[in-house]
Amino acid sequence: MGEFTLFEMLRIPTYDNEDYATTGRVTIDLEKCNGCGLCAKVCPGKALYVAGEGKDRKAHMHADFPQCMSCNDCAAICERDAIFVSVPYFFPFFFKTQGKGEFSPPRKF
Ligand code: SF4
Ligand code: SF4
Numbered sequence: 001m002g003e004f005t006l007f008e009m010l011r012i013p014t015y016d017n018e019d020y021a022t023t024g025r026v027t028i029d030l031e032k033c034n035g036c037g038l039c040a041k042v043c044p045g046k047a048l049y050v051a052g053e054g055k056d057r058k059a060h061m062h063a064d065f066p067q068c069m070s071c072n073d074c075a076a077i078c079e080r081d082a083i084f085v086s087v088p089y090f091f092p093f094f095f096k097t098q099g100k101g102e103f104s105p106p107r108k109f
Contacts, residue, residue, distance in 0.1 A: 013091075016065050018065070020091070020092070021089075021090075021091050022087070022089060022090040022091070022092075023045075023047075023065060023066055023067060023068045023069070023089050024047075024066075024068035024069055024070030024071075024085055024087055024088055024089040025061065025066070025068060025085070025086055025087035026047075026048070026061055026068065026074060026075075026083050026084060026085050026086060027083070027084055027086040028058070028059050028060065028061070028082060028083045029081075029082045029083070030058050030082075032080045032081060032082035033058045033059050033080060033082040033083070034057075034080055034082075035050050035052065035056075035057030035058050035059065036050075036079070036080075037050040037059070038077045038078065038079075039059050039073075039074035039075075039077060039078055039083055040059060040074075042073045042074065042077050043068075043073065043074055044069065044071060044073065045066065045067030045068050045069055045071075046062075046067060047061055047062055047066035047067050047068040048060065048061055048062070048066075048074060049062065059074075059082070059083065068085075068089065069089055070085045070087075070088040070089045072084075072085050072103045072104075072105075073106070075103070076105045076106055085103065
């Protein structure tokens with residue numbers, strides 16, 4: 001740590017401190033969700049899981065600081081239109097937020 005000044009060291013963010021970093025959140029319509037698990041498979045942050053048996057098998061978001069980066073992949077792959085990003089990630093103070101633009105489906109090749 002010798003390369004940092006005291007001021008810089010005080011500004012090093014703690015990633016899992018919600019005062020410094022707010023992860024994304026998704027809303028899942030449990031009526032529409034059929035528990036196929038595609039969203040959990042594509043989620044790059046491993047923020048989603050599927051639990052339950054039979055018709056009660058549904059997607060859920062991990063409750064404790066889910067590593068959601070609001071990428072919208074889950075919404076793009078869901079064939080039931082059951083999941084969408086309701087809260088975008090936000091890193092205040094320490095980080096500069098780039099313009100994220102509107103969400104859009106991944107490009108098809
Ligand atoms: S992809 Fe859609 S239907 Fe499948 S588990 Fe996820 S939210 Fe449910
Ligand atoms: S928006 Fe992206 S990171 Fe967040 S839960 Fe969906 S797939 Fe995962």
